[in-house]
Amino acid sequence: MGTRWKGKNTASTAKSNPMSQIIAQFQSSLSLSNAQAMLSNQTALFEATPDLADLLNRSCFGREITAHNKTKRWFQFTLEETFFLNQNLHALTIVTDKDCKVDNVELWEYMKSKKAKFPEQYKAYENLRAKNWVVRSGTQYGGDFVAYRHHPALVHSEFVVIVMTEGDDDDGSNERLRVWSDLQCGLRVCGSVAKTLLVLSVNKNGSDLSSPSCLDKFSVEENVVERWVAEQCREEDLSGKGKRSVVAEQREGNCSGQEEDCL
Amino acid sequence: MGTRWKGKNTASTAKSNPMSQIIAQFQSSLSLSNAQAMLSNQTALFEATPDLADLLNRSCFGREITAHNKTKRWFQFTLEETFFLNQNLHALTIVTDKDCKVDNVELWEYMKSKKAKFPEQYKAYENLRAKNWVVRSGTQYGGDFVAYRHHPALVHSEFVVIVMTEGDDDDGSNERLRVWSDLQCGLRVCGSVAKTLLVLSVNKNGSDLSSPSCLDKFSVEENVVERWVAEQCREEDLSGKGKRSVVAEQREGNCSGQEEDCL
Missing domain, CATH: 3.40.1350.10 (Trna Endonuclease; Chain: A, domain 1)
Structure with a gap:
């Protein structure tokens, strides 16, 4: 069916802001902030600073939770997003609800237990x-x-x-x-x-x-x-x-x- | 979603011509004409008289095959239609391409062999x-x-x-x-x-x-x-x-x- 851009000039806007660059910027900001997300059933919860919230929205990770307290911005990551940010971008630390760090194998087991x-x-x-x-x-x-x-x-x-x-x-x-x-x-x-x-x-x-x-x-x-x-x-x-x-x-x-x- | 009639008055047209009556009329005409259809792979072929062709169209059995020879009208029945006309309406005799009558069990085996x-x-x-x-x-x-x-x-x-x-x-x-x-x-x-x-x-x-x-x-x-x-x-x-x-x-x-x- 091909690409269907939404309105005029959006294609050129996209071209001048490649997603690869947005994600690289997000990855580096996330790493620098020592970000951590907390596992919560089928999701991981993440409290974002204004800068990170902006980068999350631009790179399309997570879904913002509408909160009454507007000073705090919370995001929910899916299991795949959580694992990708942790294991592929190496930019997000995962903790349990008791604030214990979750290691690679524990995270893997958790993911498999939530989704066969x-x-x-x-x-x-x-x-x-x-x-x-x-x-x-x-x-x-x-x-x-x-x-x-x-x-x-x-x-x-x-x-x-x-x-x-x-x-x-x-x-x-x-x-x-x-x-x-x-x-x-x-x-x-x-x-x-x-x-x-x-x-x-x-x-x-x-x-x-x-x-x-x-x-x-x-x-x-x-x-x-x-x-x-x-x-x-x-x-x-x-x-x-x-x-x-x-x-x-x-x-x-075989794409790069x-x-x-x-x- | 409910019933979506096509245009004005179609609902009343349908009500005054119940499908049950159309099918009863078709069944009786088909029986009286000693109709027979020939098995042909995934379908059965049927040559219809003008009256039967009209009833086939009204009762929605078969699909008419466009033929160059307009004096003959041919219809193709699906496997389910063929079996229904033969076994439920008892109005259609089924024959092989060698014009041999197919009995109940033979027809059943044929259907199963064509469609698991x-x-x-x-x-x-x-x-x-x-x-x-x-x-x-x-x-x-x-x-x-x-x-x-x-x-x-x-x-x-x-x-x-x-x-x-x-x-x-x-x-x-x-x-x-x-x-x-x-x-x-x-x-x-x-x-x-x-x-x-x-x-x-x-x-x-x-x-x-x-x-x-x-x-x-x-x-x-x-x-x-x-x-x-x-x-x-x-x-x-x-x-x-x-x-x-x-x-x-x-x-x-439990509908009648x-x-x-x-x-």
Whole structure:
């Protein structure tokens, strides 16, 4: 469906403020402030200074909680966001509600206990964030995530993301896209909201899930699934530069995380 | 979402021409003409006289094939339609491409060989047709069927139907609605096209599938799944006569097939 910017000049605004730079700035500010967030069930709570609150909003991490006390600004991180800020950006310390620091393995166990599919879901989240996509919950479209090319204030989300687990079908872990009607349902939703269905297949490659280092062994395969309309494709450019004309187009996961918007 | 009639006076037109009467008339004409249809892969082909073609269109069975020879009118029945016309209305003889009559058990085996989920899908189809709903393919909405209150020329389809198999989850036969994101996807599609999601759970009650008589032992549970909007429901009529206010409302499958539009 392509990128749908919200209004005039938003594309150039986005271009002159690459998300990679915003996140680098956020990462450095967060580290310098010795930031810490407290685990609270399915989220982590974070009290932000005005500067950090601004950077959180610009980099699209967390959701601000409306509080009566306007002098304090609180943010809620999802499990994936919490783990990403802690393990990938190394910028956020995680503590329990008793203010004890949570180490890597404890955090990993906590995440898995709150969400059985956390390893795959996180790998998919990290894969997109590392490529500077802004990633939010995809619940309202029946997906796991949605991905934005830049800040949601500037652009509509471009992809509805469904995470699949490859390599262990026998245990029934692939719970989506098992039947055609399910795929058709996902495509219909995407079509009606002008988004593209992105299926991220996470292969655990038989790794032992007891420590977070297993994530390095996971691989991610990215497939875009689109309707194929015969009339549209019949006379298109045969050089291969025309519109995408395949039902499922595979894109190799070899993008560099440094390059902006490279998916 | 309710019934959405197409234009003025269509509701009264529908009321004065109940689908039950149209189908009774079609059934009797079809029987009198000793009609027969020929199996052809996933369909059955039927050559209709002008009168029968008119009744087929009015009762919404089959899809007419556009032919160059306008003197002959050919219709294609789905597997469910074929079986319903043969086994429920007892109005259509089925033959092979070599013009041999196909008996009950042969037809049953043929259906199962073409569609593994035929027993459950057919039970759901028959359950709706017996209540005078017009049933068509739900593919474009990611469902198994769509159900219309009357002819599609008069009214928009009201339900997107997903068929589930109860009582044998262990063999992984429930391939839809296993995870929340899948349900959310279905609800989003329904919402965007002003339809209601109807989940028909077919319980085979452990019956032996070797003969079509097993269908009598199947039971069907009907559940409507809707979004719950807190604001809409907060001050509604507490007598129970107000708008539906539950996420999943169960309707017992005790409707009489004689009463029009009784689901």
